[in-house]
Amino acid sequence: MSEKMPNWLKQRAYLTPERPAIITKHETLSFQELLIRVEQLADQLTTVGVRQGMHCALLIQNNIDSIVLIRALETIGAISVMLNIRLTEKELAWQMNDADVSYCFYTSDFQDKALTAGKEVQSIKLYSITQVKSLKTSSSSSRSMFKLDELHTIMYTSGTTGKPKGVMMTYGNHWWSAIGSSLNLGIAEKDRWLICVPLFHVSGLSILMRSLFYGITIVLHERFEADAVNTSIINEQVTMISVVSAMLTTMLKQLGEETYPENLRCVLLGGGPAPMPLLELCKHKRVPVFQTYGMTETASQIVTLSPEYMLSKLGSAGKPLFPAQLRIVQDGQDMERNNEGEIVVCGPNVTKGYYKRPDATEITIQQGWLHTGDMGYLDKDGFLYVLDRRSDLIISGGENIYPAEIESVLLEHPSVLEVGVCGVESERWGEVPAAVLVFEKNSFCSGIELKQFLEERLAKYKIPKVFYSVEKLPRNASMKLLRRTLKSWIKHEKLTLLH
Amino acid sequence: MSEKMPNWLKQRAYLTPERPAIITKHETLSFQELLIRVEQLADQLTTVGVRQGMHCALLIQNNIDSIVLIRALETIGAISVMLNIRLTEKELAWQMNDADVSYCFYTSDFQDKALTAGKEVQSIKLYSITQVKSLKTSSSSSRSMFKLDELHTIMYTSGTTGKPKGVMMTYGNHWWSAIGSSLNLGIAEKDRWLICVPLFHVSGLSILMRSLFYGITIVLHERFEADAVNTSIINEQVTMISVVSAMLTTMLKQLGEETYPENLRCVLLGGGPAPMPLLELCKHKRVPVFQTYGMTETASQIVTLSPEYMLSKLGSAGKPLFPAQLRIVQDGQDMERNNEGEIVVCGPNVTKGYYKRPDATEITIQQGWLHTGDMGYLDKDGFLYVLDRRSDLIISGGENIYPAEIESVLLEHPSVLEVGVCGVESERWGEVPAAVLVFEKNSFCSGIELKQFLEERLAKYKIPKVFYSVEKLPRNASMKLLRRTLKSWIKHEKLTLLH
Incomplete structure (x- = not known):
């Protein structure tokens, strides 16, 4: 039997209505204000015909409208197909066809791209969020409960076979991912998580989830600009931020001789092995960097370094999150410590498979264990060192x-x-x-x-x-x-x- | 399909082996050291015949041996039947018979009580923990995985019908209770939760659970003594403590003109409505008191006041934990705000029912909603005020x-x-x-x-x-x-x- 939970945003807005949910350059929204916008947009989406279970493509930039859209689809029970805005029209059309989408919603910047791509997708309906927002609403479309085994998101990832595959993420995958993260990184009422990674990536989407569950504030940036991010960290009491190495390198360069204030308690560093000089610099400047390892298939982090090992295990991605497990396998055998092999992971945050690809799913997920294709080893204390992402990645x-x-x-x-x-x-x-x-x-x-x-x-x-x-x-x-x-x-x- | 998780203590000892798990007057144990003791005792328990699924009664005081026992039974997969040490031999015998226990384990103080009570229980085997600890071990009995729908604990509670009923608590009930609590109270790596409530009560047992999941330290007191507890809070960096009104009253009396240090961030106050003068005193002395409402059937808290409403909603038990829900019902109808009715709750921390009492279960739990029998109302902002525990309690x-x-x-x-x-x-x-x-x-x-x-x-x-x-x-x-x-x-x- 699948666990049920109250509608996440409704529950959060009931519990802590006045806490700030999102801060942008332009405005601050409380959870209650966010709920009002989401319920209105959900009604408008229902007016254009969106229903529970439908697949809807999203071609969005990082702004409040996009967050409201993601949450509105969630409250209706429609599935979000997250499109990478950097793809060509041909690639977008391919993914929308593969994902069987009925709708595509886009922010105004991507109108041309969406309309061109949409021409190649049969009977798709395309709307800018602005268009939807201008509609009169009728019905109430907000669900009161979510089931953890329901499909929430499809997000494309490629592989050795050439064509991208749609990773299916359930409500439960997102929930457990956020819970696993909290048991390692902690939760404080005053936490503020800065988003400068894309919302259509799992790195950005997972922060939206954590915000609701923990009741913490998102500081939302439209794009990554090192000086704007640094200013935000210093002036807006940011406590946590998710970055990849290239971003952090630029940020530290821009920061120059200065350091970050103490309120910054976690720089979550993902997106591939970090270069050692960068980690050394973080150590020197006392930047609280937490190396992490994860992928779309694990709904973000699955292995992260615990705070107390930040310095002593520099270069390691850490240990699995509390609900997850980790093995190093070569030729079907578990490897001894310090021996290299394929990284194999398991946990309730791991996807059940690829959309319409039972073959690829069967190869990648065996008895619940996800074969990442990445190489690594565990040191004598059980810390993961990622040697190489899957050789071809x-x-x-x-x-x-x-x-x-x-x-x-x-x-x-x-x-x-x-x-x-x-x-x-x-x-x-x-x-x-x-x-x-x-x-x-x-x-x-x-x-x-x-x-x-x-x-x-x-x-x-x-x-x-x-x-x-x-x-x-x-x-x-x-x-x-x-x-x-x-x-x-x-x-x-x-x-x-x-x- | 039920979620599986890695063996909780093993996982915690793998993730943060060196963190202190338990501090007592006599010693400090790290999670790794705790694991070693637990695995040894589990092997010794196996030697005396304890197996997965067996019911074992525990007649224990608050000490490390008792914690090791609870965790050892968990690792074997035996069910802990928690006995209240204040019961008479007749009452104990009745509960052990009702719970179909095969074993009773006791700390030395309760030898006479256990042996006398045990005479009335057919084919029960009784051992002091000391006896078990002296045995040579043979096999390894530690499970690698726990299923969330497995039975973990039976704990007796009485009711209007006179005879106590065994509340069945699953691994999942304990897990979700702790997660729900963390999303309200937060988690900090430096947290230390003081236990001066009995381990055989859900108030104490739930702290053992949180300690493993959050990776935080327990400061264990054998019994409640106001001056010892106050000293501990002041000298041992205690950040959280669970108490009932009578205890807190004594503590504040003993504290006199002084106040608690800032490290004390949460005084979780349960066990019935708190007297207003006590809350006023806490407000005056800036004691961070969090009123809470819960019961054995909800595996501890289910409604707790959020930090920011501590002062403005004095006297309220707060709002449900994130995964839980709350209704006020009278004659089968949901009551409007500010109208009194029965408190009805629901969530993954709520028991599936009473052991061998389908009749009582059916009356109390209807479509997943637990009818508490307690009276209360929600104010205009949705905060719960408990008027009266069930009229007869x-x-x-x-x-x-x-x-x-x-x-x-x-x-x-x-x-x-x-x-x-x-x-x-x-x-x-x-x-x-x-x-x-x-x-x-x-x-x-x-x-x-x-x-x-x-x-x-x-x-x-x-x-x-x-x-x-x-x-x-x-x-x-x-x-x-x-x-x-x-x-x-x-x-x-x-x-x-x-x-």
Whole structure:
């Protein structure tokens, strides 16, 4: 039997109506005020035909309207399909089709993108949030109870097979994720969590959840700008912030000789292994950085360093959250401490699977254990060290980039015979993608031409920053591409650069 | 499908092995050290034959051995039947028989009581914890996972029908209770929760649970002594404490002109409505008192005042914990705000029912809603004010006393024809029981004789402090005893006092 809970926002607004829920540059909303807006928008969404169980795509920027939209869909019981605003129209259309969405709601900035993408999605209805907000309302559409096993969100992630997969997240996944986090990071009434990561990512969405459950305030930034974030931390009593390495590096550079005030008690650092110099700098400047490891499939963090080990276990992602578990597996065997293997996790925050992909689900989740594909080891005290995200994954400024997806698009080019994509180091982004091509006989293409070809097919951040050509790609006996060899060839300049 | 979780203590000892788990006058144990003791005792308990699913009675005082015992039974998967040490041997035997216990474990102080009571329980095995601790161990008996719908504890509570009923508490009830509490009271790594309430009560047991989940320290007192508790708060960085009114009154008296240090952030005040003068004093002395309402059936608190309303809603028990719900019902109808009715609650911390009492369960829990029998109302902002515990319940120094139980014992006396028991005010205990008797024709009995008669049949705190005789008890048309009338007769001295 699935646990039921009172409607999260209604309950929070009943318990602590006057506490500030969201602070932006423009306004402050209490939980009660947020509830009023959400209930009104829910009624307006019902007026345009949204019903419980329907799939609705969201193409949104970070603002209060977007938060109100997410909560309104929740109160109706519709499923939010979170779209990455950096995707191309083609990619967006593909995801909306795959997710069987009936509606797409967007903030005004993305009107063109939404309308163009929407043309390729059958019988979809598209509305800007502003349009919906102008409607007269009729009915009351607010649910009183949520079931923890209901589907809440679909969020796309790619993989080795090329096409993105829709990660299904239930109400329970979000709830347990937030609870697990609180048992490690604590909860204080005066907490304020700054959001400068996208709401359509699990990093941003999970903060919305924590805010309701803990009754704490969100300080919402429309985008990441280091100086604005630093000013906010210093002037607005921010206690917690979620960042990736590239962001924190810029923030510390901008901060210069200064330090953060004591109210900042947690800098949650996710999105791939952090560079050691950054961690050393945080140690030196007494920035309370908590390394963490998680993914869309785990509804954000699943392994996080506890406060007391922040300094002594620098570089470690920590230990699992209280309700979760962690194993290191190689060839089906649990590895001894200090031995490398695949990171395998389990817990009530872990997704039940990928939307309409029983095959991929079966491979990834075995007896409740999620095989992350990432490599790591546990030290003698049981702390996780992440060595490498899954060998093919490129994490660039917090965005996941899957080589297979770029490769499959490049193979559509008439001059390209074979292609291998891998990540190369970037001081600013951590990594950026690079492509190594084998051309068709008597064919050739410049780097500029390839970029142009990709620009209308892939989000900008996915487009390789450099292109190389080679006679033959490195492959093993079973013809599997050896991406590590590819990386090493690039590093040692063994390839021909394409201009 | 029920959620599973890693073995709570093992997980906590894995996550934060070095944090102090328990501090007593005599020693400090880290979570790792606690785990080692628990695993050893679990093996010893297995050696004497304890197995998963068996019911084991506990007759324990507040000490580390008792905590180790509770956790060892948990790790084996045996069910703890928590006995109130103040019960008579007859009462203990009755509960052990009712709960189908196979074992009784006791701390040395209660050896005589346990052995005497045990004589009346068929094929029970009795051991002092010391005996078990001296055994050689063999096997490993520690479970790796707990299921939230498994039975964890049986704890007896009485009711209008006279005989106590075993409240069944699952792992999930305890878990959700602690999580609900944390979302209201917060969690800080440096928290220390002082236990001076009995471990066999839900007030004490629930602190053991919170300690594991939050990773916080218990400061354990063997018994309540106001000066020792005050010293502990001042010298041992205690941040939280659970008390009932009678205890807090004594503590403040003993404290005199002084105040508590700032580290004390939460005085959780339960066990019946608090007298207004006490709350006023707390307000004056800036004692951070959180009024709360709960019962064994809700695995401790279910309604608690949020920090920001501590002063403005003085006298209110607050609002439900985040996962729980609250209604005021009269004649099957939900009452408007400010109108009195029965307090009805619901949530994942609420018991699934009474052991082997489907009838009582069905009456008390309807469609998941627990009918508490207590009266109260919600003010215009939705805050609960508890007017009266269920009309027949007497709360004396935090112990629940059920008149029906005392009445049924007094009716066994040959001279007694009819009897009514109710609570009368006591400055020290809040309330104490009083008995009003109608004697058999030509029969009579002194108060002293009646006390002697009761002493071997009832725990001392249940024995009426005063006895009255009357010609006829106040009853309504359907012959139901009118306890409020009885109270008013006593108050206005309309009855004959028995010496």
